[in-house]
Amino acid sequence: MKIDLIQPEGWPRPSGYSNGVLVADAGSLLFIAGQVGWDIQERMKEGFLPQFRQALENISAVLEEAGGKPEHLVRVTIYVTDRAAYMGVLAEVGVAWRAVLGEVWPAMSLVEVQGLLEQGAVLEIEATAALP
Numbered sequence: 001m002k003i004d005l006i007q008p009e010g011w012p013r014p015s016g017y018s019n020g021v022l023v024a025d026a027g028s029l030l031f032i033a034g035q036v037g038w039d040i041q042e043r044m045k046e047g048f049l050p051q052f053r054q055a056l057e058n059i060s061a062v063l064e065e066a067g068g069k070p071e072h073l074v075r076v077t078i079y080v081t082d083r084a085a086y087m088g089v090l091a092e093v094g095v096a097w098r099a100v101l102g103e104v105w106p107a108m109s110l111v112e113v114q115g116l117l118e119q120g121a122v123l124e125i126e127a128t129a130a131l132p
Contacts, residue, residue: 003022004021004024006022017076018108028066030063030131034124037052037055047122048086053099056101060100060101070101070104072130073106075107076108076126078125080112081114081122
């Protein structure tokens with residue numbers, strides 16, 4: 001499998017994500033449902049950063065169960081209920097990302113939403129991975 005990050009000529013380099021990801025000869029695609037900040041006992045973490053890190057750990061667990069690794073992530077969508085809360089901890093979000101997933105920069109989108117289904121959730125993250 002070959003994964004190439006796509007960066008149109010002349011565009012400024014994005015920070016923390018890629019504009020596009022081209023996957024050639026992928027063996028399987030893994031679609032990971034939206035993950036929130038609860039642990040295996042379904043206890044919701046308190047606060048944006050703990051929920052963010054737990055959601056990433058949940059994505060990592062699903063990825064690993066399917067035989068994948070963080071570098072196989074090609075698309076991530078983050079839904080937040082408070083954009084200002086996200087922007088207020090952006091540096092810490094990057095630290096949590098690198099701690100859980102490493103130096104992996106898939107195509108990403110961030111969307112502010114009015115609410116989420118899970119009680120107490122302030123964010124939800126869904127992902128797609130291309131597995132060899």
